[in-house]
Amino acid sequence: GQQVMQIPQYQHVQEGEDFTTYCNSSTTLSNIQWYKQRPGGHPVFLIQLVKSGEVKKQKRLTFQFGEAKKNSSLHITATQTTDVGTYFCAGRQETSGSRLTFGEGTQLTVNP
Protein backbone atom coordinates (compact mmCIF):
# COMPACT_ATOMS: atom_id res chain seq x y z
CA GLY A 1 0.00 0.00 0.00
CA GLN A 2 0.89 3.63 -0.14
CA GLN A 3 3.53 4.81 2.28
CA VAL A 4 4.39 8.38 3.15
CA MET A 5 7.68 8.82 4.93
CA GLN A 6 8.65 12.00 6.69
CA ILE A 7 12.01 13.10 8.03
CA PRO A 8 13.36 14.06 10.43
CA GLN A 9 11.21 12.66 13.21
CA TYR A 10 12.50 15.29 15.65
CA GLN A 11 14.17 18.64 15.14
CA HIS A 12 15.48 21.01 17.78
CA VAL A 13 16.46 24.50 16.68
CA GLN A 14 17.42 27.79 18.23
CA GLU A 15 14.98 30.59 17.69
CA GLY A 16 15.87 32.37 14.49
CA GLU A 17 17.26 29.28 12.76
CA ASP A 18 15.61 27.79 9.69
CA PHE A 19 13.80 24.45 9.69
CA THR A 20 12.87 22.01 6.94
CA THR A 21 10.86 18.80 6.99
CA TYR A 22 10.75 16.42 4.04
CA CYS A 23 8.05 14.08 2.87
CA ASN A 24 8.45 11.19 0.41
CA SER A 25 5.80 8.94 -1.06
CA SER A 26 6.27 5.48 -2.50
CA THR A 27 3.69 6.32 -5.17
CA THR A 28 2.69 9.33 -7.26
CA LEU A 29 0.33 11.65 -5.43
CA SER A 30 -2.63 13.60 -6.75
CA ASN A 31 -2.08 16.20 -4.05
CA ILE A 32 -0.31 16.68 -0.78
CA GLN A 33 -1.42 18.52 2.31
CA TRP A 34 0.39 19.88 5.34
CA TYR A 35 -0.90 20.10 8.88
CA LYS A 36 0.40 21.57 12.13
CA GLN A 37 -0.39 20.16 15.54
CA ARG A 38 0.51 22.25 18.57
CA PRO A 39 1.43 20.38 21.77
CA GLY A 40 -1.79 19.14 23.34
CA GLY A 41 -3.79 20.27 20.33
CA HIS A 42 -5.23 18.80 17.19
CA PRO A 43 -3.92 18.83 13.61
CA VAL A 44 -4.79 22.01 11.74
CA PHE A 45 -4.83 22.14 7.96
CA LEU A 46 -2.20 24.51 6.55
CA ILE A 47 -2.16 24.08 2.80
CA GLN A 48 -2.73 21.79 -0.16
CA LEU A 49 -0.42 21.46 -3.17
CA VAL A 50 -1.74 19.98 -6.39
CA LYS A 51 0.51 20.83 -9.31
CA SER A 52 3.88 19.33 -10.17
CA GLY A 53 6.66 21.66 -8.99
CA GLU A 54 4.23 23.91 -7.16
CA VAL A 55 5.60 26.32 -4.56
CA LYS A 56 3.38 28.18 -2.11
CA LYS A 57 4.24 30.58 0.68
CA GLN A 58 2.50 31.54 3.88
CA LYS A 59 4.54 34.26 5.59
CA ARG A 60 7.69 32.47 6.81
CA LEU A 61 6.51 29.04 5.59
CA THR A 62 7.38 27.76 2.11
CA PHE A 63 5.80 24.60 0.76
CA GLN A 64 7.06 22.71 -2.29
CA PHE A 65 5.68 19.81 -4.30
CA GLY A 66 8.20 17.84 -6.30
CA GLU A 67 8.23 17.62 -10.07
CA ALA A 68 7.43 13.91 -9.95
CA LYS A 69 4.67 14.53 -7.37
CA LYS A 70 6.23 12.01 -5.02
CA ASN A 71 7.88 14.35 -2.54
CA SER A 72 7.27 17.59 -0.74
CA SER A 73 8.93 19.88 1.76
CA LEU A 74 8.01 22.51 4.29
CA HIS A 75 10.60 25.16 5.09
CA ILE A 76 10.28 27.65 7.92
CA THR A 77 12.52 30.71 7.82
CA ALA A 78 13.73 32.25 11.08
CA THR A 79 11.77 30.02 13.44
CA GLN A 80 9.88 31.50 16.37
CA THR A 81 8.69 29.84 19.57
CA THR A 82 5.18 29.90 18.16
CA ASP A 83 6.32 27.45 15.47
CA VAL A 84 6.65 24.67 18.07
CA GLY A 85 4.58 21.62 17.22
CA THR A 86 4.37 18.57 15.02
CA TYR A 87 4.17 19.06 11.27
CA PHE A 88 2.48 16.38 9.20
CA CYS A 89 2.39 15.88 5.48
CA ALA A 90 -0.50 13.87 4.08
CA GLY A 91 -0.76 12.58 0.56
CA ARG A 92 -3.53 11.38 -1.69
CA GLN A 93 -2.55 8.64 -4.09
CA GLU A 94 -3.69 9.23 -7.67
CA THR A 95 -5.45 5.89 -7.83
CA SER A 96 -6.92 5.75 -4.34
CA GLY A 97 -9.56 8.46 -4.51
CA SER A 98 -10.23 9.83 -1.07
CA ARG A 99 -7.62 8.02 0.99
CA LEU A 100 -5.25 10.46 2.68
CA THR A 101 -2.12 8.90 4.13
CA PHE A 102 -0.31 10.83 6.83
CA GLY A 103 3.43 10.91 7.29
CA GLU A 104 4.84 10.15 10.72
CA GLY A 105 5.27 13.84 11.47
CA THR A 106 8.24 15.99 12.47
CA GLN A 107 8.23 17.27 16.03
CA LEU A 108 9.80 20.72 16.13
CA THR A 109 11.05 22.35 19.30
CA VAL A 110 12.38 25.89 19.31
CA ASN A 111 14.70 27.07 22.05
CA PRO A 112 14.29 30.77 22.85
Add this chain to the structure above:
Amino acid sequence: DTAVSQTPKYLVTQMGNDKSIKCEQNLGHDTMYWYKQDSKKFLKIMFSYNNKELIINETVPNRFSPKSPDKAHLNLHINSLELGDSAVYFCASSPIQAAGGYTFGSGTRLTVV
Protein backbone atom coordinates in the same frame (compact mmCIF):
# COMPACT_ATOMS: atom_id res chain seq x y z
CA ASP B 1 -19.10 27.88 16.89
CA THR B 2 -17.18 24.62 17.10
CA ALA B 3 -16.75 23.08 13.64
CA VAL B 4 -15.98 19.50 14.71
CA SER B 5 -16.79 18.70 18.30
CA GLN B 6 -15.90 15.53 20.17
CA THR B 7 -17.02 14.37 23.57
CA PRO B 8 -15.68 13.54 26.00
CA LYS B 9 -12.29 15.27 25.92
CA TYR B 10 -10.83 12.87 28.47
CA LEU B 11 -11.85 9.31 29.23
CA VAL B 12 -10.29 7.14 31.92
CA THR B 13 -11.68 3.66 32.25
CA GLN B 14 -10.80 0.17 33.35
CA MET B 15 -9.88 -2.73 31.14
CA GLY B 16 -12.85 -4.69 29.91
CA ASN B 17 -15.26 -1.76 29.96
CA ASP B 18 -17.26 -0.51 26.98
CA LYS B 19 -17.14 3.17 26.07
CA SER B 20 -18.33 5.54 23.35
CA ILE B 21 -16.94 8.72 21.86
CA LYS B 22 -19.24 11.10 20.04
CA CYS B 23 -18.43 13.40 17.15
CA GLU B 24 -20.49 16.04 15.41
CA GLN B 25 -19.62 18.48 12.64
CA ASN B 26 -21.56 21.58 11.63
CA LEU B 27 -19.60 22.27 8.44
CA GLY B 28 -21.96 20.48 6.08
CA HIS B 29 -19.15 18.08 5.11
CA ASP B 30 -20.01 14.77 3.49
CA THR B 31 -17.10 12.72 4.78
CA MET B 32 -16.09 11.98 8.37
CA TYR B 33 -13.17 10.03 9.80
CA TRP B 34 -11.78 8.50 12.96
CA TYR B 35 -8.05 8.59 13.55
CA LYS B 36 -5.98 7.10 16.35
CA GLN B 37 -2.84 8.93 17.47
CA ASP B 38 -0.36 6.97 19.55
CA SER B 39 2.28 8.26 21.92
CA LYS B 40 4.71 8.76 19.03
CA LYS B 41 2.24 11.13 17.37
CA PHE B 42 1.58 8.78 14.46
CA LEU B 43 -1.89 9.37 12.98
CA LYS B 44 -3.56 6.19 11.81
CA ILE B 45 -6.86 6.12 9.93
CA MET B 46 -9.43 3.82 11.47
CA PHE B 47 -12.68 4.49 9.63
CA SER B 48 -14.15 6.81 7.06
CA TYR B 49 -17.81 7.45 6.30
CA ASN B 50 -19.21 9.29 3.32
CA ASN B 51 -22.77 10.47 3.79
CA LYS B 52 -23.45 7.75 6.40
CA GLU B 53 -21.86 5.01 4.30
CA LEU B 54 -18.68 3.24 5.45
CA ILE B 55 -15.95 3.68 2.83
CA ILE B 56 -12.73 2.97 4.71
CA ASN B 57 -12.34 0.32 7.37
CA GLU B 58 -8.71 -0.23 8.18
CA THR B 59 -7.41 -3.24 10.04
CA VAL B 60 -9.06 -2.36 13.32
CA PRO B 61 -10.20 -4.93 15.89
CA ASN B 62 -13.90 -5.57 15.63
CA ARG B 63 -14.21 -4.32 19.20
CA PHE B 64 -14.30 -0.91 17.52
CA SER B 65 -17.62 -0.14 15.89
CA PRO B 66 -18.39 3.19 14.23
CA LYS B 67 -21.93 4.43 13.81
CA SER B 68 -23.13 7.28 11.63
CA PRO B 69 -26.79 8.13 12.26
CA ASP B 70 -26.57 11.02 9.80
CA LYS B 71 -23.84 12.73 7.83
CA ALA B 72 -23.17 15.23 10.61
CA HIS B 73 -22.44 12.58 13.25
CA LEU B 74 -19.91 9.79 13.53
CA ASN B 75 -19.67 8.00 16.84
CA LEU B 76 -17.16 5.38 17.93
CA HIS B 77 -18.05 2.57 20.30
CA ILE B 78 -15.32 0.42 21.81
CA ASN B 79 -16.05 -2.89 23.52
CA SER B 80 -13.87 -4.74 26.00
CA LEU B 81 -11.25 -2.01 26.28
CA GLU B 82 -7.60 -3.08 26.43
CA LEU B 83 -4.50 -1.30 27.70
CA GLY B 84 -3.27 -0.91 24.11
CA ASP B 85 -6.34 1.12 23.23
CA SER B 86 -4.94 4.03 25.24
CA ALA B 87 -4.35 6.85 22.77
CA VAL B 88 -5.82 10.09 21.51
CA TYR B 89 -8.73 9.57 19.13
CA PHE B 90 -9.47 12.30 16.61
CA CYS B 91 -12.61 12.77 14.61
CA ALA B 92 -12.27 14.73 11.37
CA SER B 93 -14.39 15.80 8.42
CA SER B 94 -13.77 16.97 4.87
CA PRO B 95 -15.94 18.55 2.16
CA ILE B 96 -15.97 15.72 -0.41
CA GLN B 97 -14.02 12.55 -0.68
CA ALA B 98 -11.22 13.61 -2.93
CA ALA B 99 -10.61 17.25 -2.19
CA GLY B 100 -10.01 19.73 0.57
CA GLY B 101 -8.27 19.70 3.89
CA TYR B 102 -9.54 17.85 6.90
CA THR B 103 -10.99 19.67 9.90
CA PHE B 104 -10.12 17.82 13.08
CA GLY B 105 -11.92 17.77 16.38
CA SER B 106 -10.00 18.55 19.55
CA GLY B 107 -9.49 14.87 20.32
CA THR B 108 -10.43 12.42 23.05
CA ARG B 109 -7.61 11.21 25.27
CA LEU B 110 -8.51 7.66 26.25
CA THR B 111 -6.62 6.05 29.11
CA VAL B 112 -7.28 2.43 29.93
CA VAL B 113 -6.09 1.31 33.35
